[in-house]
Amino acid sequence: MSDAKALFQPLEPAPAYKRLCQAIEDEIMAGRLKPGDLLPTETALAEAFALNRSTVREGIRLLEQSGLAERIAGRRLAVARPSTKALGRRASQALVLHDVTFRELWQVIAALEPAAAAYAAEVRSDADLKALKDNLEASEEAKGDGRALTELDLAFHELVAKAAHNRALLLAREAVGQLFYPAFAVVVTRLDTAAERLLTAHRAIAEAIERGDGEEARGWMQRHIEDFHRGYLLVGLDPEQPIASVNQQDAG
């Protein structure tokens, strides 16, 4: 039994619409279809693959959803690169459905963010730096408004990651970053010292990045992330609960 399973491949008994999707996907991954290239029209595809247009359309939906193709100018279908945002959204969604806990997410950003800060200090551009400073300024003004400050904090961290000029890093943290929103909002809102500590850390990180001091940036970011964890505990939330339940948890 197990031998047979190892011996024989699935032999492609997939429905036609899946095979069509796979075929186009292969063309894209092989580089024969480049991002931006227009795909044939549905009727043309139907003819080429000897399938009905309905079937072709189903296959196209798969491509569309995987981000490998998108409607250009509302109409024609063009090859595209899956966007970081969309992928991050999918990943976040999946993590929520898997009841991922705060601890799990925190451990990931605790690993990624300090690294991002360090690399940012090494390779940031002037535009990156300006964006960080603008964010700092806005944060100073939003010090009282928990909701706004939360969004600015998330934005700050994303800007740091962008400054590191590393798309893999950006994608990885995008997936987990968004999920912290509710948790962070609770901490910032309930802990009156949180806003000031946050700003201190952000200022220090931005400054270290400006000076090009990677180790300093890494260290501040690490403490900043650990601070978040402490805040989460102080506010009375349980790190072992699914992140999706933050709204329900009694954080009184």
Place this chain on the structure above:
Amino acid sequence: MSDAKALFQPLEPAPAYKRLCQAIEDEIMAGRLKPGDLLPTETALAEAFALNRSTVREGIRLLEQSGLAERIAGRRLAVARPSTKALGRRASQALVLHDVTFRELWQVIAALEPAAAAYAAEVRSDADLKALKDNLEASEEAKGDGRALTELDLAFHELVAKAAHNRALLLAREAVGQLFYPAFAVVVTRLDTAAERLLTAHRAIAEAIERGDGEEARGWMQRHIEDFHRGYLLVGLDPEQPIASVNQQDAG
């Protein structure tokens, strides 16, 4: 012009098949549809949404591709959690299409793997440990076979991540880990010292995890990852080239 873009939202007259997908997705994310639940049949959905079955089928394809639904027993459609494997595959694909470089991927791994090793040392189960030891044993025997050793190395790192019992971490590294395969194969094959160094590191990591010594595990893992980077350079590959081009690069 730029004002108009900021003023007006897209207004979202999305096609029916997208709205259907969104509607079901919302039900899932709200928890009213749980993983495992059977979705209505296509005809039932068509009736419920007052759409044609063809249109419903297009919407279903979107759900299917996003991993939120899958065919159970070949036929009926059931709510599902997007699998880590599938998500990782999509992410890998996206990274390749974005011409992500070795450097970018390596920086992510360099941040994640040491953390994974440290956490693994703290929370690993006996089964995790056994899997690691089995892998070590197999690796000893495959010392000569570059191809096999490459696969075993990737497996070892995945086992470490699994031992950390952190699904977010697992997902993040899955996306980048697979992409290293060709790069790693080249290094192991061309550098005759690589196999031995690799085994030494793996042994030390496994031992530290067994002892529950997180810092030791982290340290060894970190050096192990840095070693990989050195090997990549020694073999003559350029870290700033897209990872997808490893096969083309002259690594002589």
Place this chain on the structure above:
DNA sequence: TGACTATGTTTGTCGGACAATTGGACTATC
């Protein structure tokens, strides 16, 4: 009881059809 068959259900695929939208060519107006 267990194997077998009949039947209805559900999906995969097909063919054709039509309205709405869009891009482009063409024309009219200032």
Place this chain on the structure above:
DNA sequence: GATAGTCCAATTGTCCGACAAACATAGTCA
């Protein structure tokens, strides 16, 4: 000559109806 309006062809979104194959179930037969 540039702009606006008009028309036409192409393309997509949606619908309708149909049928074969795979499957689940119940009923049948040994």
